[in-house]
Amino acid sequence: MLDVTDEKAVAACASQIVSDLGAVDLAVFNxxxxxxxxxxxxxxxxxxxxxxxxxxxxxxxxxxxMRTMIARGAGHIAIVASVAGYRGLPKGAAYAPTKAALISLAESLYADLRLKGVKMTIVNPGFVATPMTSVNTFPMPFIVTESQAVDAIMAGLKRGGFEIVFPMRMALMMKTLRLLPYRIFFWATGKISAREPPAP
Ligand SMILES: NC(=O)c1ccc[n+]([C@@H]2O[C@H](COP(=O)([O-])OP(=O)(O)OC[C@H]3O[C@@H](n4cnc5c(N)ncnc54)[C@H](OP(=O)(O)O)[C@@H]3O)[C@@H](O)[C@H]2O)c1
Structure with missing residues (x-):
């Protein structure tokens, strides 16, 4: 199994894929x-x-x-972030900043890559029922199944726009949250944090 944190192994894997299968048309970093x-x-x-x-x-x-795609002036990169990257949320102290970074990374590269003929897409799912979310004990509004998530991602990749965000109701809720001024935003997140039992 490839460990994505192992820089050399990932680089070797990328060049192995190109030499075995040819140029990469679509890379999804998930x-x-x-x-x-x-x-x-x-x-x-x-x-x-x-x-x-x-x-x-x-x-x-x-x-x-990205280097090989730029060199041949073609290709499509999709990075899986999350709607959790839109704003800092309770229990998200470790996770949300990483997804915010990915959204910013994709935004930063988008225009430049487009000029070079390479597409960049950010995938921002809401809750999806996977082993990752099976540990959650809190309510997960509008949660979708893995196959619904796959359908949404595949359809979005075919459309080829910058952002794939789903499900729609979660997207609307999280995009609205992003617009709230801090006073109202922290009033709302304070209610969620207050539900957490005190640390033992
Ligand atoms: N589920 C959700 O509600 C949700 C919502 C928004 C965004 N996302 C994002 O969607 C992506 C997929 O999540 P998921 O829900 O499918 O979670 P998952 O079932 O826990 O799958 C996570 C995947 O990441 C792999 N992985 C973890 N550490 C790795 C490493 N060091 N090197 C290589 N692979 C590694 C795992 O491989 P192994 O199984 O081999 O460990 C597994 O295939 C993640 O980026 C997640 O943040 C998920």
Whole structure:
């Protein structure tokens, strides 16, 4: 199994794929970890693990793949972030910053890559029922199945726009949250944080 945090192994894998199969038309960077974490249970090792897998892992793969795509003036890169990257949310202290970084990374590269003939897409799912979310004990509004997520991602990749975000109701809720001024936003997130039982 390839560990995306191993820079050399990822670079070797990327060149092996090109030599075995030819140029990459579409690369989807999907590996990620979720460590739910509030301030009272902050765990530095897990926070660093989130950063290493979710951000450094993508950068490790992005570098060799993007170079070859730019060189041939074609290709499509999709990075899986999350609507959790829109704003800092309770329990998201380790995860949300990594997804915000990926959204910013994709936005930063988009225009430049487009001029070079390479497409960039950011995938921002809401809750999807996978092993990742099976640990969650809190309500997960509008959660979708894996196959619904796959359908939404495949349809979005075919459309070829910058952002794939689903399901629609979660997208609307999270995009609205993004517009709230801090006073109202922290009033709302404070209600969610207050539900957490005190640390033992
Ligand atoms: N589920 C959701 O509600 C949700 C919502 C928004 C965004 N996302 C994002 O969607 C992506 C997929 O998540 P998922 O829900 O399918 O979670 P998952 O079932 O836990 O799958 C995570 C995947 O990442 C791989 N991975 C983790 N660390 C890795 C590493 N160091 N090197 C290589 N692969 C590694 C895992 O491989 P192994 O199984 O071999 O460990 C697994 O295939 C993640 O980026 C996640 O943040 C998920």
């Amino acid at each position: 590996a990620g970890v979720w460590h739910p974490m509030s301030a009272s249970k902050y765990d530095m090792a897990k926070a660093k693990d989130s950063l290493t897998v979710n951000v450094t892992g993508v950068i490790n793969a992005l570098d060799p793949v």
